[in-house]
Amino acid sequence: MTIKGVLFDLDDTLYDSTTFVDRARKEAIKMMIDAGLNATEEEAYNILQRIIKQKGSNYGHHFDDLVKAIEGQYNPKIVTMGIITYHNVKFALLRPYPDTIKTLIELKKMRLKLGVVTDGITVKQWEKLIRLGIADFFDEVVTSEEYGLGKPNIEFYRYALKKMNLKGEEVVYVGDRMDNDIIPASKVGMHTIRILRGKYKDMKGKCKYEVKSLREVVDIVKKLIEEGV
Amino acid sequence: MTIKGVLFDLDDTLYDSTTFVDRARKEAIKMMIDAGLNATEEEAYNILQRIIKQKGSNYGHHFDDLVKAIEGQYNPKIVTMGIITYHNVKFALLRPYPDTIKTLIELKKMRLKLGVVTDGITVKQWEKLIRLGIADFFDEVVTSEEYGLGKPNIEFYRYALKKMNLKGEEVVYVGDRMDNDIIPASKVGMHTIRILRGKYKDMKGKCKYEVKSLREVVDIVKKLIEEGV
Numbered sequence: 465m466t467i468k469g470v471l472f473d474l475d476d477t478l479y480d481s482t483t484f485v486d487r488a489r490k491e492a493i494k495m496m497i498d499a500g501l502n503a504t505e506e507e508a509y510n511i512l513q514r515i516i517k518q519k520g521s522n523y524g525h526h527f528d529d530l531v532k533a534i535e536g537q538y539n540p541k542i543v544t545m546g547i548i549t550y551h552n553v554k555f556a557l558l559r560p561y562p563d564t565i566k567t568l569i570e571l572k573k574m575r576l577k578l579g580v581v582t583d584g585i586t587v588k589q590w591e592k593l594i595r596l597g598i599a600d601f602f603d604e605v606v607t608s609e610e611y612g613l614g615k616p617n618i619e620f621y622r623y624a625l626k627k628m629n630l631k632g633e634e635v636v637y638v639g640d641r642m643d644n645d646i647i648p649a650s651k652v653g654m655h656t657i658r659i660l661r662g663k664y665k666d667m668k669g670k671c672k673y674e675v676k677s678l679r680e681v682v683d684i685v686k687k688l689i690e691e692g693v
Numbered sequence: 694m695t696i697k698g699v700l701f702d703l704d705d706t707l708y709d710s711t712t713f714v715d716r717a718r719k720e721a722i723k724m725m726i727d728a729g730l731n732a733t734e735e736e737a738y739n740i741l742q743r744i745i746k747q748k749g750s751n752y753g754h755h756f757d758d759l760v761k762a763i764e765g766q767y768n769p770k771i772v773t774m775g776i777i778t779y780h781n782v783k784f785a786l787l788r789p790y791p792d793t794i795k796t797l798i799e800l801k802k803m804r805l806k807l808g809v810v811t812d813g814i815t816v817k818q819w820e821k822l823i824r825l826g827i828a829d830f831f832d833e834v835v836t837s838e839e840y841g842l843g844k845p846n847i848e849f850y851r852y853a854l855k856k857m858n859l860k861g862e863e864v865v866y867v868g869d870r871m872d873n874d875i876i877p878a879s880k881v882g883m884h885t886i887r888i889l890r891g892k893y894k895d896m897k898g899k900c901k902y903e904v905k906s907l908r909e910v911v912d913i914v915k916k917l918i919e920e921g922v
Contacts, residue, residue, distance in 0.1 A: 494873035541828060543820035562905070599770060612768070 467689050469577035469603075469630045470681070471654070473639035474589060476639065476662030478580075478678075479596055486519075488553040492527070492644045495549040499542045503534045522584055546558055549561050560596050561661075567678040568601040579604040581637075583614040583644070604628050615644035621652045636685050638678070640670030655688060696918050697785060698832075698859045699805035699910070700883070702868035703818060705891030707809075708789050708909075714750075717782040721756070728771045730913055732763045753855040789825050790890075796828040796907040800896040800914065808833040810853045810866075814875070833857050844873040850881045862922070865914050867907070871898030882915055887912055 475481035478584045489657060493501075493508045501508060508530065527546040531539050571578060578601050582589050586607045593599040602628045608614025611623050632653025639645025639656075641664045646656045660670035661677065673684050704710035722737045730737060737759065744758045747836060756775040760768050767851075800807060807830050811818050815836045822828040833856045837843025840852050861882025868874025868885070870893045875885045887900035888907065902913050 540815045540834070540836075541823075544816050544823055547816060548820060548823060586769045587773050587776060590769045591777060592776060594770070594773055605769070607769075678826045 465631075465633050466692060467576070467632040467636055467655070467685055469628050469636075470571055471573070471628070471635055471637045471649070472582050472683040472684060473564045473637075473641070473645050474580050474582040474592065475584075476640045476664065477591070477597045477638060477645075477659055478564050478598065479558065480662065482662040484554060484557040487557060488550045491553045492546040492550040495526070496531070496542050496546045499545040500539070501531065501534060501542050505682065509535065522588075526548060536554065555595060556665060557596050558592065560598060561677040561678065563689050564596075565598065565679055570599060570679075570682045574682075574689075576685070577603045577628055579606070579624060579628050581606050581615075581621065581639075583608040585609050618651050621648050621654070624650060625654075636681070636688065638681055641663050642671065646671045656683055694698055694825075695861075695921060696805070696863050696865055696884070697863040698857050699864075699914060700807065700810050700864055700867075700878070702870070702874050703821065704809040704813075704872075705808050705825065705893065706867060706887045706888055707793050708787065708821070708917060709891065711891045712769045713783060713786040716786060716834045717779045720782045721775040723778040725756070725760070728774040729768070730760065730763060731770050733882045737763065737906070743770065746766055751817075753842065771823055784824060786820065787824050790907065791828060792832055792907040794827065795826075796910055797827060803911075803914070803918075805914070805922050808853060808857050809833050809834070810850065810868075812837040813857070815837050821845040821888075821890045845877040847877045847880050848911050850877050850883070853882065863908070865917065869893050871900065875900045886913055 472478055490509065493505055493512065497503065497505065497508065511533050512526060515526050527543045528538065530564060531542050540567065568578065576672060576677065580593065580602050584607055586609045589607050590599065590605065593602070593605065604624070606624045606627055611620050613620050621656050625635065628635065635654045637645065637649035637654040637656050639649065640659050640662050642658070646658050646669065649656050656671055657673040657675055660676050661673060675681060712856065718741060719738065721736055722741065726732065726734065726737065734819065739764050741755060741759050744755050748755065756772045760771050770853065774897065797807065809831050813836055815838045818836050819834065820830065820832070824872055828892065835853045835856055837849065840849050842849050854864065864883045866874065866878035866883040866885050868889060869888050869891050871887070875887050875898065878885050885900055886902040886904055889903055889905050904910060
């Protein structure tokens with residue numbers, strides 16, 4: 465048995481999701497206030513955070529709910545101003561981590577199969593991969609929407625292995641969260657590397673391999689191959 | 694009774710919807726073929742036209758259906774490439790007709806209430822108004838999604854009058870289609886002006902006022918006010 469593939473989580477593993485989404489939301493709020501939203505930036509931000517927590521980040525109507533909460537009624541002009549600004553800023557800021565593309569190139573030179581395992585709406589996650597310029601590195605991309613179940617369900621990880629046509633022991637998995645990434649990937653037999661980045665970097669738990677840069681992934685994979693694990 | 698307001702249709706009345714959407718679709722097809730779609734541009738374009746005709750232009754999954762029709766299965770990478778290109782090109786080309794803003798300024802100088810009556814998804818129509826830079830001209834914007842019924846239903850036109858707080862006889866309506874704009878607006882008592890533009894410019898039917906430029910709308914409104922209709 466040797467390593468034949470590497471699977472990556474997407475958000476906060478291959479690009480900075482946490483700060484870029486937050487900055488886009490803050491700019492959107494400023495523009496909504498300019499358009500007439502009757503709140504301070506701080507008030508609106510706190511209400512938005514509460515809505516995101518309640519409804520989840522893939523809920524499609526955060527700004528509608530925000531405006532309803534503050535204005536007492538729907539205001540499509542203010543909502544649309546928020547949506548446009550959010551997307552404009554998000555796309556302006558979206559970029560891979562500085563070590564992402566270098567790492568993917570090194571792994572490709574080692575003839576490894578590469579894949580992405582991500583929670584989210586299929587077209588949205590593909591949009592990120594395409595806009596990040598990294599879509600062509602991946603042999604398979606599996607999303608929770610496509611499979612019908614998301615992280616940390618281990619069936620979702622088994623589905624990813626099936627699409628890669630690999631066994632767990634042949635795969636190295638790289639992700640940022642203990643609960644959603646490292647624990648379930650370990651359960652299906654994958655070798656796991658935790659990247660200490662984004663809002664979950666201080667999440668409790670111990671992973672055998674913990675790295676601060678994706679570049680270290682290359683060395684770990686090489687070591688695992690040499691050891692013939 | 695005098696003229697107190699002007700209501701406008703949006704698509705192909707205030708901006709060129711027909712050619713800009715068509716160009717965006719053609720560029721999207723080229724990019725999808727680059728990404729692996731197994732068809733010629735002409736084949737793909739014809740299939741897409743058929744899907745749009747069957748499902749309507751506000752159906753949200755034209756590109757999904759196109760890829761399924763050609764490839765026999767869903768391919769999120771190709772679909773997403775199409776969606777991104779479509780939106781990028783659409784926004785790059787989106788602009789008001791050269792006479793739109795001048796006309797709106799003239800009507801505002803006459804202290805008239807202005808509104809938009811449009812079929813479509815509320816946020817999408819507001820997005821067009823905001824990106825066109827003309828949203829602030831309008832006191833009211835009514836969409837078929839908001840009301841629950843669209844053109845040519847005359848209840849939709851009565852709803853627009855109610856939101857404007859005006860009677861039919863106090864309003865001039867400007868639109869490009871006989872069936873969806875001029876006939877129903879006339880039925881609720883509005884004065885109607887047909888703008889001969891876009892893909893419906895040769896549609897059969899006779900409207901009292903027919904114009905080739907929005908600038909002529911200003912003169913007609915002035916004339917109606919002088920006549921004290």
